[in-house]
Amino acid sequence: MSALLELRGVTKIFGGLVAVEDVGFDVVAGQVMGLIGPNGAGKTTTFNLITGNYRVSRGTIAFEGRPLTSLRTNRIVRLGVARTFQNIRLFQQLTALENVLAGRHCRTSAGLLGALLRTPGQRREERAAVARAIAELDFVGLPGRALDLAKNLAYGDQRRLEIARALASEPKLLVLDEPAGGMNEQETDQLVGLIGRIKARGITVLLIEHDMTLVMRACDQIVVLEYGKKIAEGPPAAIQRDRRVIEAYLGTEEAT
């Protein structure tokens, strides 16, 4: 078991406000890791630091031993870290197929000349990309919806489409920000199944989630944040018993 992603002493300061402080954990290859914590604990900020949307103030983030901290987001995606967004960021005006092709972009290479001259190589690549995108749509459970506009999909389907888009970039690590947000129970069940199948493809998953049943069912390992600091780490069973976690998080969350 080797660490695919390593966070060491990661700190992010906005203005004077410390959003994430000295957080460190490893994401082990092949596992599903959950990142939980109360609202404002710095989960999404941590994600944004991993995916290069924000720059770390201090600390290091390494993926397969390579530092990510100075790379731009698209480079990080290329290295194999794909993500979804907390408040869905699909290309709403475009079809599901085009959305997935966006994820395929970094694994294809046709350039300007290829586009203008429409070379055989470019056409072959294009056909393959479309085929792969369709396959990913099928995989996440959106068969036959390729030509629907993203904005016309139901909320849960939009979440799935975002996952398909991320998968199309052939990630080694998939970072899901509240994938079950806005989903009903049945959809959540399907999502747990989907996460299982993603794991079965050999893709490591890191996810933020508020739905504890999902977290407990889907995750192999859990990290808990509170006020920007890591307060616990361990397998679900251990976390469920952890005193500080119960006080800080589960106590309040479960009560509501």
Add this chain to the structure above:
Amino acid sequence: MNRRLLVGYLVAAVALILAPRFLDAYQVDVLNSVGLYVLLALSLNLILGDAGLFNMGQAAFYAVGAYTAAILNTRLGVPMLWAMPVSGLLAAIFAVIVARPVVHLRGDYLLVVTIGLGEIVRIALVNDVFGVTGGANGIFGIARPFLFGHKIRTPDEFLYLIWGFVAVTVFLFHRLEESRFGRALTFLREDAVAAEGSGIDTTRYRLMAFALGAAWAGMTGSIYAAKMTIISPESFSFWESVVVFLMVILGGSGSIPGVMVGAAIVVIMPEIFRDLATARMLVFGLVMMVMMVVRPQGLLPWRAPRFRAGDVPRDLPRPEAAP
């Protein structure tokens, strides 16, 4: 390509080929003017319509192209049509250099910066930068272009040259739109953060959009120089950038046929109103307002869908099976 669009293009092409038989020199020259602006509008559409980058300084690239060709021609005797690709290339390089530090700016900040770039270029031309632009006088005595040994001189001949280039441009730009490159620009326009998060190098594509748009504006500039035989800084004023911007939005931002219609209307309308003499621009302004209110998406906002049912294959291996 969509069949109706194809028919539209064919009808337009036939009409243009036959136009000199039915129109007088002035009317043909209006069409030439339309053609030049169609090219400019299409070039800006790449940047503004496709990539969603607010650029109100397209005249700067147009100017770089026109001046490059004019200088090459009058100083080194390079034939105008040979100078054309050089114009495009130089305009593209110029665009990349000036856009690099500012391309990440948000919408309206980019808008004002591009206005500034346009003005800086114009002021530089007026002040005879490097001693080669002729200052306020501009450059005169530019040779007419030769095509296959034939000197292009009359409005009719320019009609075929300009619209021939329009046809090539439309063909290539439609291809571009349907390609991986065109899609990347669309993603960029729709949501730059999501595009970057999907693995698209947004900075690179922003610059590519600028480079390509500038290259086309530059080549158009060289045709303009060849047609006018004299160019001066006032032909590349801020107003010129505004007019091209207007054509793109009025016609339907991001839509190739729309942008062409926009250019045609903005050029032809003031000509139709010529008989109103001093009131012609007043009516023009009014019509613009009304058109926008009536059709807020532009006159012809139509974009070709990239994929239709036939493009979607079935019976694919499931990704689980793939390694």
Add this chain to the structure above:
Amino acid sequence: MEQFAQQLINGLAVGSIYALIALGYTMVYGVLRLINFAHGDLFTYGAYLGMTLLTSLALQDRFGLAVGLAVLALMVMGLVALIGVILERAAYRPLQSSPRLSAVVSALGGSIFLQNALMLIYGARYQVYPDVLPQATVSLFGLPVPVMRIAVVVVSLAMMAVLYLFVQKTRTGTAIRAAAIDQGAARLMGIDVNRVIQVVFVIGPALGGAAGLLVGLYYGQISFTMGWTYGMKAFTAAILGGIGNIPGAMVGGLVLGVVEALGAGYISIAWKDAIAFVVLILILIVRPSGLLGERVAEKV
């Protein structure tokens, strides 16, 4: 050194006019996210209306210079505000839910229309204000400065101060600020956004009109195309200060004026505008949201 001080004063005088016009851009932008390209022309209307009223009513003869001009200013501001409100109704309101740039084109159409209407009414020639201001000079830090030059700066700054207090201290002002931050949220909080837009289209054009009157009174010569030049400068100033930000527009205007004056004085007059734009670009590279604009990291 004396030249430096002199150029500084020159810059502030021009800059205060830019600032006054820039406020109109920034307020409208704050609420509507619209670059009101016709705003420069509203400024021109202020100048022309001021001239007509000044010569036809001759208020300064009846009530004395100070009162006469104050009354005149209020009338001009009222009339230009009226034009602003009509413009908003006719050209912008129907486009509220359309793509942002559609309204920009509508604004450009409005600008062309307003400008040419003025040309048809008054003719294309330059118009000249009657000379009503006293021509005294005072010594400021040992430099001779025309009194009226100081008056222009003081009047502009006073109007900006009033506006600032209005926006900060009153309920309507708070509503304007709220709508500028998040229109949707403001709506949910029970703010009548359409009314806010109307208020903005009263205040912005009124200030623009006042600037037009000031320019007419002080410089004496006006033309129907003047709004285009001033408008572009003022819009640049608004961006420089951070568009949507009211103190930013004031600072942006003053900074732009001073940069222009110093650029003309110490580098080259012919390159003055280019220098100003280079400075603008450099500032935006360092501060992508303008001088006072907040540096918002894009929320993801």
Add this chain to the structure above:
Amino acid sequence: MNKKMAVVLALGLVGATARAQETIKIGLMAPLTGAWASEGQEMKRNVDLLAEQLNAKGGLLGKKVEVVTEDDGGDPRTASLAAQRLTTKGVVAVIGTYGSAVTEASQTIFDEAGIIQVANGSTAVRLTEKGLKNFLRTCPRDDEQGRVGAAVVEKSKAKKIAILHDNSAYSKGLADEINGILKGKNANVVFFDALTPKEQDYSAILTKLKAAGPEVVFFTGYYPEAGLLLKQKKQMGWNVPFIGGDAINNPDLVKIAGKEAAEGFQFLSPPVPKDLDTAEAKAYVVAYQKKFNEAPSSIYGVLAGDGFRVVAKAIEGAKSTKAEAVRAYLTGSLKAFPGFTGKIEFNAKGDRVGELYRVYKVARDGSFVMQP
């Protein structure tokens, strides 16, 4: 009823075409809109008035004269369209336009179409140096004005000279001419720079100018900026003499600057009608005054009028509307024609012959007084 109407309509059409054949069309290309609209509209006034007068006297060669006006918007691209349009309207000659670059954009079009063009506000030297056979102009050239301007500067005995232009082709050209001549005579030019036209506050420029300490300033730009410069110079309490070029000859200068600030200002210009002692000029000023309620304000408008008159004269003299004949008459037979701007004759290039420029000075009452 319908038939009747059709007949009436047909007759009307025939009549219209018949009448059309009877007119001689003369084109006017002018900036009716845009930044130079005031000049263009002034040009139109002069030419329309003269055409009216001519028609009242029976027209040309027994035909009425019809003026076909096209707006060039003051920009080269629109100008090339306007010119192209005029070539399709059957005009025998074209008057105009204002601005050298704008004129240049139309030159080849008229030349290739075999139409005589008489420009009125296009002073760039090169326009007549290209060997175009159909181009003439009633305005003088920049090099001539440069010579006269430099002479005026020398006469002022100023040791330090400042030259200010506005970076337009005309203004820069004139400034270069004067600068070249003065430099050639080892005069001390301490300042040479350009202001940005269409602005209102020139105090930054004046401050810099003053720091250079010139004893005379030659401003080669246009009257709106000149007026503001004079006014703001006075506000600064600086009383260096200013001299200007012919683009400043407009009564609005005094309105803008104020009489006090304008007093003593000198500028070069072809003589204006009121200063000529010919009967034609005197009568014209009266007629213009009567029709438009003011004296002709723009010298370029008057120069357009002169252009119209020489063309009319040439058609009459040559008894033909053919371009070659008109051109031959204008450059060969036309001698000492009594124009509203002095005697008119053309050389083979199409330029006016003779010293045209006079020096004007603004008097205390704001009037322009021709200097002996």
